[in-house]
Amino acid sequence: MLRYIANRVALGLVSLLLLSMMIYAAAQVLPGNPGRLVLGREATAGAVEEFNRSLGVDRPLPVRYADWLSDAVRGDFGSNYTDGRPVTDDLIPALQKSLFLALFAFVICIPFSILAGVFAAMRRGRAEDRAITVTGLSLAVIPEFVLGAVLVTVFGPAFLGWFPGIAGTLFEASFLTKLDSLFLPALALALVLFGYIARMARAGTIEALDADYTRTATLKGLGRRQVLGRHVLRNALLPTIAVIATNMGYLFGGIVAIERLFGYPGVGFLTLQSATIKNFPMLQACVLIIGIVYFAATLAGDLLISALNPRIRLTRQG
Amino acid sequence: MSSLSGNVPELPVIVEGRVPAAQLDSPSRVRRDTLRQILRSPTFVIGALVTLFWVACALFGESIAPHDPIDESFEASYVSPSWDFPFGLDRNGRDIVSRVIVGSRSVLEVAPAASILGVVLGSLLGLVMGYFGGWVDNVIGRVIDAILAIPLIVLAILVLTALSASSEGISISPLKLIMVVGLAFTPIVARTVRSAVLVERDLDYVQAAKLRGERAPYIMLAEILPNVMGPIIVELTVRLGYAVFAVATLAFLGYGPQPPTPDWGLEIAEQYADVSLAWWAVVFPALAIASLVVAINLIADTVQQVLDQ
Numbered sequence: 001m002l003r004y005i006a007n008r009v010a011l012g013l014v015s016l017l018l019l020s021m022m023i024y025a026a027a028q029v030l031p032g033n034p035g036r037l038v039l040g041r042e043a044t045a046g047a048v049e050e051f052n053r054s055l056g057v058d059r060p061l062p063v064r065y066a067d068w069l070s071d072a073v074r075g076d077f078g079s080n081y082t083d084g085r086p087v088t089d090d091l092i093p094a095l096q097k098s099l100f101l102a103l104f105a106f107v108i109c110i111p112f113s114i115l116a117g118v119f120a121a122m123r124r125g126r127a128e129d130r131a132i133t134v135t136g137l138s139l140a141v142i143p144e145f146v147l148g149a150v151l152v153t154v155f156g157p158a159f160l161g162w163f164p165g166i167a168g169t170l171f172e173a174s175f176l177t178k179l180d181s182l183f184l185p186a187l188a189l190a191l192v193l194f195g196y197i198a199r200m201a202r203a204g205t206i207e208a209l210d211a212d213y214t215r216t217a218t219l220k221g222l223g224r225r226q227v228l229g230r231h232v233l234r235n236a237l238l239p240t241i242a243v244i245a246t247n248m249g250y251l252f253g254g255i256v257a258i259e260r261l262f263g264y265p266g267v268g269f270l271t272l273q274s275a276t277i278k279n280f281p282m283l284q285a286c287v288l289i290i291g292i293v294y295f296a297a298t299l300a301g302d303l304l305i306s307a308l309n310p311r312i313r314l315t316r317q318g
Numbered sequence: 319m320s321s322l323s324g325n326v327p328e329l330p331v332i333v334e335g336r337v338p339a340a341q342l343d344s345p346s347r348v349r350r351d352t353l354r355q356i357l358r359s360p361t362f363v364i365g366a367l368v369t370l371f372w373v374a375c376a377l378f379g380e381s382i383a384p385h386d387p388i389d390e391s392f393e394a395s396y397v398s399p400s401w402d403f404p405f406g407l408d409r410n411g412r413d414i415v416s417r418v419i420v421g422s423r424s425v426l427e428v429a430p431a432a433s434i435l436g437v438v439l440g441s442l443l444g445l446v447m448g449y450f451g452g453w454v455d456n457v458i459g460r461v462i463d464a465i466l467a468i469p470l471i472v473l474a475i476l477v478l479t480a481l482s483a484s485s486e487g488i489s490i491s492p493l494k495l496i497m498v499v500g501l502a503f504t505p506i507v508a509r510t511v512r513s514a515v516l517v518e519r520d521l522d523y524v525q526a527a528k529l530r531g532e533r534a535p536y537i538m539l540a541e542i543l544p545n546v547m548g549p550i551i552v553e554l555t556v557r558l559g560y561a562v563f564a565v566a567t568l569a570f571l572g573y574g575p576q577p578p579t580p581d582w583g584l585e586i587a588e589q590y591a592d593v594s595l596a597w598w599a600v601v602f603p604a605l606a607i608a609s610l611v612v613a614i615n616l617i618a619d620t621v622q623q624v625l626d627q
Contacts, residue, residue: 018464030480253469
């Protein structure tokens with residue numbers, strides 16, 4: 001088990017290191033000269049050179065990358081081009097806001113999608129199954145901001161007026177107000193996730209229902225409830241955990257558009273904002289943070305599965 | 319010896335190595351059957367009809383649209399849907415039904431090309447990874463893992479911003495979008511094709527080609543590629559759906575056509591602030607995106623189900 005964890009973590013770290021190199025290259029090489037970028041076309045060559053020297057970007061790329069990385073692992077992601085403030089000043093609160101929104105979306109989504117998936121599996125091939133599968137499939141492929149826009153139209157001020165269409169400036173508000181203003185963005189994200197999680201829960205349940213141990217449990221006279229609870233669901237939900245973990249990372253793709261739509265100042269909003277003003281230190285830190293969240297979530301999912309599944313826990317022991 | 323032969327069941331004798339014609343389907347017949355099965359599926363028909371409708375709008379938008387999509391001279395802004403303007407007028411007083419019809423163009427000129435680019439590059443990469451295996455597969459595999467940790471939209475924002483750093487604002491040409499979205503698709507396509515190639519690699523026909531002394535590119539492209547076309551076609555249809563998803567989202571975020579070009583994602587971004595005043599300016603472009611994405615995915619789903627049988 002320990003060896004499995006060590007292996008898994010090492011593999012994740014290698015990928016993360018590669019990712020940081022690619023992000024750094026994309027953000028530092030492609031744009032060209034940062035001094036020219038910040039000071040504009042009219043600045044003299046001397047001023048541009050001076051600016052670049054003050055940032056340290058006149059040094060060779062590998063040296064700059066090594067510096068940046070050694071700072072980054074200590075929690076210093078550099079400073080804004082624009083005002084020189086450390087990027088973490090804005091990044092950390094934004095990350096907290098995004099994680100809060102993501103968790104809210106999962107809390108809404110997970111119970112419903114697992115219930116729907118298990119229900120569809122038990123009604124396999126019938127109209128209910130077909131309806132759940134097609135709905136999930138369609139919701140999963142519609143862009144988040146489209147679902148968000150439709151939800152706001154229906155539940156927002158235009159018709160029902162149940163929820164606000166803006167989630168922006170309420171972070172100091174009470175917890176309930178916060179939940180109220182975040183409900184629609186979280187629901188839009190949850191609807192997209194619904195398709196993936198329900199599909200996985202359905203497939204896992206079908207596999208478990210068809211397995212020999214389920215037949216044995218039924219034949220030895222256990223009640224339907226006991227067979228489902230103790231034998232089917234336990235095995236059915238393992239693959240679902242992996243999908244939930246992977247989607248935690250992918251959720252951040254949708255979060256950019258949702259935060260833009262609702263004006264919610266999370267990491268997605270910050271990514272877009274720093275891209276618009278071409279503040280590359282902030283942009284690369286945002287992208288890296290999103291990658292770290294993905295790796296952390298998939299790692300947590302894998303470890304949870306191996307802890308729950310004795311076959312993995314025991315066979316990888318030595 | 320002779321006493322034993324009585325117990326041996328008689329085997330059918332194949333004359334001159336030929337199997338009776340009825341037992342073997344010719345490849346073209348299999349292909350025809352597959353095609354017929356796909357065309358008969360109601361989900362495919364619905365998906366194809368909706369997709370064709372939007373393709374027609376993209377090709378002949380101006381002649382289908384009842385009004386000029388960028389003409390602001392109708393009435394005041396935000397006129398609710400009426401007989402003359404079925405989807406109403408937007409903030410600038412432009413006819414929304416015309417903007418939705420012509421707006422299909424900017425998505426459909428980028429998404430198919432980007433998917434084809436991604437699938438071609440990804441298939442080549444997947445063939446190389448699966449065929450050579452070993453350290454080639456390992457190194458590329460790690461890079462792919464790293465790239466896939468970043469959601470497509472975030473990756474595209476980073477690269478598109480970096481590419482337009484030297485110009486004022488953000489200028490995104492359709493060609494640039496095709497390149498970036500196509501390249502962003504490459505890793506995931508490569509991963510799918512690689513696992514299909516792994517199954518084929520050790521089969522006899524590949525070994526035979528190696529023993530004949532064929533070169534690696536020939537074996538990959540002429541021997542293995544035709545046998546992994548099924549997953550590649552599925553991948554193409556699935557990617558097309560995601561390409562529309564990605565291009566519409568990027569346009570909404572400002573990485574796409576600029577005003578006053580009619581575009582679904584851009585329209586939602588521009589009109590959303592006043593959604594409580596004029597829901598029609600937001601909802602109709604939103605429904606247009608949803609209908610196209612779902613339609614393409616219905617097609618992809620049918621193709622996948624039939625080819626996976």
